[in-house]
Amino acid sequence: MSRSILFLSGSAVLVALLMLSGVYAFDRPTWALEVAPVFIALPLLWATGRRAPLTTLLYVAIFVHALVLILGGTYTYARVPLGFWMAEWFDLQRNPYDKIGHFFQGFVPALVAREILLRGRHAQGPRMLAFLVVCVVLAISATYELIEWGVAVAIGQDADAFLGTQGDPWDTQSDMGMALIGSLVALTGFARWQDRQIAARPWPRGH
Numbered sequence: 001m002s003r004s005i006l007f008l009s010g011s012a013v014l015v016a017l018l019m020l021s022g023v024y025a026f027d028r029p030t031w032a033l034e035v036a037p038v039f040i041a042l043p044l045l046w047a048t049g050r051r052a053p054l055t056t057l058l059y060v061a062i063f064v065h066a067l068v069l070i071l072g073g074t075y076t077y078a079r080v081p082l083g084f085w086m087a088e089w090f091d092l093q094r095n096p097y098d099k100i101g102h103f104f105q106g107f108v109p110a111l112v113a114r115e116i117l118l119r120g121r122h123a124q125g126p127r128m129l130a131f132l133v134v135c136v137v138l139a140i141s142a143t144y145e146l147i148e149w150g151v152a153v154a155i156g157q158d159a160d161a162f163l164g165t166q167g168d169p170w171d172t173q174s175d176m177g178m179a180l181i182g183s184l185v186a187l188t189g190f191a192r193w194q195d196r197q198i199a200a201r202p203w204p205r206g207h
Contacts, residue, residue, distance in 0.1 A: 003056065007049065010063050011042060017067070021074040033151065034073030038066045051204060052119075055197035057190065058111050065104040072101050102175040105144065106137045106182025111194060113137065114187070118195075119203050134183050141179035145172050 018035060025031035041062060045054075054062075071080055083097030090096075113136040114129065116122070123129040 003053075003059075006056075007045075007059065010059070011046070014038060014042065014063070014066050014070070017070050021070050025074055026076050026079060030076050031073040034077070035069055038069055041066070053201060053203070054112075054115060055194055055201065057194050057197055058108075058115055061104075061108045061111055065108045068101050068104050072097060077101065099174065099178045102141070102178035103182040103185075105141060105175075106179030106184075107186045108182075109140050110134070110137050110183035110186035111190065114191070115194065115198065118198055130187050133187060134180070137179055137183040138176065141176045145175060148172075 018038060021035070022028070022031060045059075045062070071082070075081070077083070077098035078095050080095065080097040083095035083100075086092065086096050087094065110133050113133045117129055117132060123132050
């Protein structure tokens with residue numbers, strides 16, 4: 001099966017799931033906030049797919065991250081059944097599903113940043129590349145936490161479902177910590193795989 005068919009199929013699945021999750025969303029305003037990155041990412045991927053195609057690894061990672069966001073948006077992060085099962089398995093005091101979301105918030109942007117930096121030759125040497133990737137991930141994570149803070153201030157008590165803190169005073173710090181872990185997993189476990197795919201599919205000249 002060609003990459004274009006896979007991309008089209010993946011996009012169709014995400015659009016269908018977005019529609020279904022919107023219908024059955026526990027809290028529709030919260031759903032809209034949680035799945036907003038998917039609504040932003042899909043048009044961008046379609047717009048850049050021909051002139052700046054990404055690696056298959058990155059497309060798959062983005063797809064999985066979108067699934068995580070859609071599931072979290074459907075139930076709200078504190079109510080996702082998978083999180084309750086995890087809390088029972090690991091004897092946790094809270095639903096940890098939002099930490100999965102923040103792990104991917106580090107994992108996927110790390111691969112995105114790394115691919116852009118490599119293809120554009122913006123970083124010299126693997127150490128500088130890794131440093132810049134981690135900086136980008138932490139900047140994105142911090143920006144998201146600032147957005148959460150802004151939403152909480154704007155809508156007040158109704159922001160609890162979007163924030164998903166579940167009474168944890170260190171939720172912001174642990175969210176950023178999970179993003180950092182996600183970026184490190186991407187760098188240590190998937191860098192060589194990504195390098196091979198970049199070499200096999202260079203961007204068109206003049207990009």
